[in-house]
Amino acid sequence: MPSKFSSLITKLVKESTNEHGIIDKSLVNNVLVGLKEINSPMHQEILKEFLTEITKTLRFQLVEVEFGSETSKSVMTKLKDKISATISRPLDFKFTTNKSLIAGYRIKLVDDVFEDSVQSRLSKLSQSFTS
Amino acid sequence: MIILASLTDTAQGIVETFGIDWPMLIAQAINFLIVAFVIWKFAFKNILSTIKEREKQIADSLSNADKIKLELEETEKQQQETLQEASIAAQKTISSAQDQAKALIEAQKEDARKQAEEIILKAKLAMEQERDLILKEAREEIASLVVLTTSKVLSKDLSEDEKQHFSSRATEELNLNS
Amino acid sequence: MSSITDLIRKEIENLSTDATRTNVGSIITLADGVAKVDGLSKVMFNEMIEFPNNVLGIALNLEEDSVGCVLLGDVSSLKEGDEARTTGKLLSVPVGKELLGRVVDAVGRPMDGKGAINASQSLPVERIAPGIIPRKSVDQPLQTGIMAVDSMVPIGRGQRELIIGDRSTGKTTIAIDTIINQAKINKQGEASGDANFRPVFCVYVAIGQKNANVARTIKTLEESGAMEYVTIVSAPAADNPANQYLAPYAGCAMGEWYMENGMDALIVYDDLSKHAVAYRQISLILKRPSGREAYPGDVFYLHSRLLERSARLKEDCGNGSLTALPIIETQMGDVAGYIPTNVISITDGQIFLEGDLFNKGIRPAVSVGLSVSRVGSAAQIKAYKKVAGKVKLELAQFRELAAFSQFESDLDATTKASLDKGARIVELFKQTAANPISVEVQTSLMWAMQNNFFDSIAVGDVNRGAQSLRKYLETQGKEACDLIYSTGKLEENTEQKLRSAVEDWKRTFS
Numbered sequence: 001m002p003s004k005f006s007s008l009i010t011k012l013v014k015e016s017t018n019e020h021g022i023i024d025k026s027l028v029n030n031v032l033v034g035l036k037e038i039n040s041p042m043h044q045e046i047l048k049e050f051l052t053e054i055t056k057t058l059r060f061q062l063v064e065v066e067f068g069s070e071t072s073k074s075v076m077t078k079l080k081d082k083i084s085a086t087i088s089r090p091l092d093f094k095f096t097t098n099k100s101l102i103a104g105y106r107i108k109l110v111d112d113v114f115e116d117s118v119q120s121r122l123s124k125l126s127q128s129f130t131s
Numbered sequence: 132m133i134i135l136a137s138l139t140d141t142a143q144g145i146v147e148t149f150g151i152d153w154p155m156l157i158a159q160a161i162n163f164l165i166v167a168f169v170i171w172k173f174a175f176k177n178i179l180s181t182i183k184e185r186e187k188q189i190a191d192s193l194s195n196a197d198k199i200k201l202e203l204e205e206t207e208k209q210q211q212e213t214l215q216e217a218s219i220a221a222q223k224t225i226s227s228a229q230d231q232a233k234a235l236i237e238a239q240k241e242d243a244r245k246q247a248e249e250i251i252l253k254a255k256l257a258m259e260q261e262r263d264l265i266l267k268e269a270r271e272e273i274a275s276l277v278v279l280t281t282s283k284v285l286s287k288d289l290s291e292d293e294k295q296h297f298s299s300r301a302t303e304e305l306n307l308n309s
Numbered sequence: 310m311s312s313i314t315d316l317i318r319k320e321i322e323n324l325s326t327d328a329t330r331t332n333v334g335s336i337i338t339l340a341d342g343v344a345k346v347d348g349l350s351k352v353m354f355n356e357m358i359e360f361p362n363n364v365l366g367i368a369l370n371l372e373e374d375s376v377g378c379v380l381l382g383d384v385s386s387l388k389e390g391d392e393a394r395t396t397g398k399l400l401s402v403p404v405g406k407e408l409l410g411r412v413v414d415a416v417g418r419p420m421d422g423k424g425a426i427n428a429s430q431s432l433p434v435e436r437i438a439p440g441i442i443p444r445k446s447v448d449q450p451l452q453t454g455i456m457a458v459d460s461m462v463p464i465g466r467g468q469r470e471l472i473i474g475d476r477s478t479g480k481t482t483i484a485i486d487t488i489i490n491q492a493k494i495n496k497q498g499e500a501s502g503d504a505n506f507r508p509v510f511c512v513y514v515a516i517g518q519k520n521a522n523v524a525r526t527i528k529t530l531e532e533s534g535a536m537e538y539v540t541i542v543s544a545p546a547a548d549n550p551a552n553q554y555l556a557p558y559a560g561c562a563m564g565e566w567y568m569e570n571g572m573d574a575l576i577v578y579d580d581l582s583k584h585a586v587a588y589r590q591i592s593l594i595l596k597r598p599s600g601r602e603a604y605p606g607d608v609f610y611l612h613s614r615l616l617e618r619s620a621r622l623k624e625d626c627g628n629g630s631l632t633a634l635p636i637i638e639t640q641m642g643d644v645a646g647y648i649p650t651n652v653i654s655i656t657d658g659q660i661f662l663e664g665d666l667f668n669k670g671i672r673p674a675v676s677v678g679l680s681v682s683r684v685g686s687a688a689q690i691k692a693y694k695k696v697a698g699k700v701k702l703e704l705a706q707f708r709e710l711a712a713f714s715q716f717e718s719d720l721d722a723t724t725k726a727s728l729d730k731g732a733r734i735v736e737l738f739k740q741t742a743a744n745p746i747s748v749e750v751q752t753s754l755m756w757a758m759q760n761n762f763f764d765s766i767a768v769g770d771v772n773r774g775a776q777s778l779r780k781y782l783e784t785q786g787k788e789a790c791d792l793i794y795s796t797g798k799l800e801e802n803t804e805q806k807l808r809s810a811v812e813d814w815k816r817t818f819s
Binding site for chain 1: 286289297
Binding site for chain 1: 317320321324326
């Protein structure tokens with residue numbers, strides 16, 4: 001349901017994003033400070049909707065990538081390019097290392113998980129035994 | 132005439148001799164007649180009819196006796212027949228009962244046999260199930276052990292280069308639309 | 310051991326090395342067997358959701374940013390934040406003849422310790438009922454083996470006949486007796502080697518019952534040798550409500566398999582009142598709006614979509630059928646309650662069992678006035694139709710007259726005759742549990758009653774007489790019964806044979 005502030009919120013969210021379309025913490029802080037300075041009677045409601053929208057956008061922008069071991073920059077860029085090519089919206093990549101994967105990757109994109117790692121193959125194998 | 136006169140005299144003589152008194156005689160006769168009538172009317176007639184009845188009864192019972200005799204003979208004959216029939220029926224019942232008893236015994240034997248077979252079958256089935264269960268458990272156990280060991284070994288023994296290689300190859304194969 | 314290494318080798322060879330894609334979410338709240346899951350954006354309605362520790366759930370509420378799942382199995386191992394993943398599969402259960410003689414839970418997992426079920430097929434639990442085109446009107450009898458039912462409220466293959474009554478009035482007994490009779494007929498038919506014989510396979514769904522009761526039912530079925538034709542789907546009272554909610558649909562899917570493969574099946578839902586209660590619980594926890602008696606708005610649809618799946622199919626659609634005997638428990642004989650009226654309106658008739666009759670010793674306690682079968686005599690063999698045509702009317706009249714005659718001391722001859730006949734029919738209909746009577750013997754007994762052979766027997770002795778006649782007909786007087794069985798009709802020569810048999814019996818009975 002579009003609220004009465006929807007156009008304002010859209011603008012505020014846009015103000016919070018950097019040149020790559022990614023939400024920037026300092027920019028969000030700027031907006032919050034600005035909102036506080038205006039001190040409108042509907043401050044609370046606007047704030048609430050703004051933060052909800054920011055959380056939502058963050059959720060959609062975040063791509064969590066886990067590698068089983070230290071990975072070279074080239075592999076990371078390749079992965080970034082590959083994902084950006086299929087998904088049109090701006091994405092914020094977060095790379096971490098997860099030793100339990102042993103080798104390979106695990107990508108979490110909103111609520112989709114793409115996984116190809118030694119660990120996932122082994123668990124697939126153990127599943128095929130029990131079923 | 133003389134003869135006639137003599138006869139009359141003779142008669143008179145007789146009457147006088149026997150002392151017949153005519154009025155007396157007539158009265159006696161009338162008395163007799165009255166008594167005779169009364170007896171006839173009240174005694175003799177009844178006795179006669181009773182006698183007649185008795186005679187008839189005797190005749191009837193005689194004829195009845197004959198009839199009864201005949202009937203008796205017939206009944207005896209029927210009785211004989213019924214007895215015969217009954218004995219045949221009894222024979223039949225006995226034989227059918229025997230047959231049924233035999234069938235029952237057979238059926239019970241069959242039942243017992245079936246039950247025994249069933250018990251054996253059940254035991255066999257239970258054994259098989261147990262075996263399957265143990266096998267399945269063993270399989271799962273071994274499989275999980277294999278997987279566990281493999282992962283331990285791989286995580287230690289894989290060199291960083293090999294891990295990198297795996298990651299980069301996997302990245303190459305990544306297809307988000309799959 | 311070599312078999313195991315072989316197996317492992319084979320599995321490794323077959324293992325796919327592709328990247329996996331899964332749609333995941335995490336548990337936000339977890340209460341009373343229902344989990345609210347964040348994420349799962351690609352979930353389908355009624356899809357199976359996989360939780361850790363092999364717990365399964367079903368997505369029932371698809372909301373804007375969360376999914377309501379009912380959980381099947383042990384909920385205690387789950388916690389907030391646990392990952393849930395979609396499986397891409399609708400909840401389905403194994404189906405087929407492999408399930409005969411087995412006891413399974415609501416998702417088709419064996420519960421009887423007899424090992425795995427090697428069913429080759431499975432069907433989704435929720436399915437659309439057959440439409441108008443493949444259906445056919447019900448015209449083949451399904452013998453319950455209970456005289457009071459077969460004569461007055463005959464049930465046909467593909468019919469839905471509700472069994473309704475207070476607690477402990479013999480509802481389950483009627484259903485179990487019917488199953489036992491099917492097994493008896495199946496065995497007889499299979500032994501005869503008749504190629505046209507159509508066995509009836511049974512599914513018994515126990516919803517929210519005590520485990521002891523289910524065990525007793527299983528024992529009864531096993532003792533009477535009926536278990537080999539029965540699948541029991543059990544969601545006992547200790548199970549979580551999701552299992553109780555799903556069990557009838559799972560059982561129905563198993564029954565539908567027979568129907569769709571050109572066979573006949575019978576399914577008993579024992580009982581749908583508890584099913585509605587389980588669904589109410591789920592709905593309330595899922596925060597769906599509640600209506601009358603706190604049942605959700607779709608409680609009618611809950612039962613209508615289930616019972617609509619019972620049908621008789623046309624010959625060119627396989628000629629199969631699924632007969633349903635749902636059971637509803639009333640409170641204090643109140644058939645006007647919410648769930649009873651719903652189910653009465655869905656089904657093709659009901660067998661109403663009265664507590665008063667039951668306590669008077671008239672068992673089965675079938676109420677003549679309130680029991681109907683909307684299929685009627687179309688589902689009776691010709692011979693039975695001929696002898697039992699008027700019996701319902703006679704018995705109804707008897708009940709009415711009996712009520713009146715309580716105030717009247719001297720009655721006219723016709724009333725007295727009517728009362729007498731009624732009392733004898735009532736005695737004739739008394740029948741013990743797990744003791745079904747074959748249709749030909751039922752016909753013969755009815756014939757003897759209608760031809761006044763019981764008139765000279767004292768009312769109190771009629772039941773004993775009927776039992777003795779039954780024994781006689783099953784042994785010495787078999788010829789007449791066999792004729793009725795083979796022809797299905799009561800022709801003149803059959804009637805003559807029957808008359809001589811009954812006369813013979815009458816001479817021996819005292």
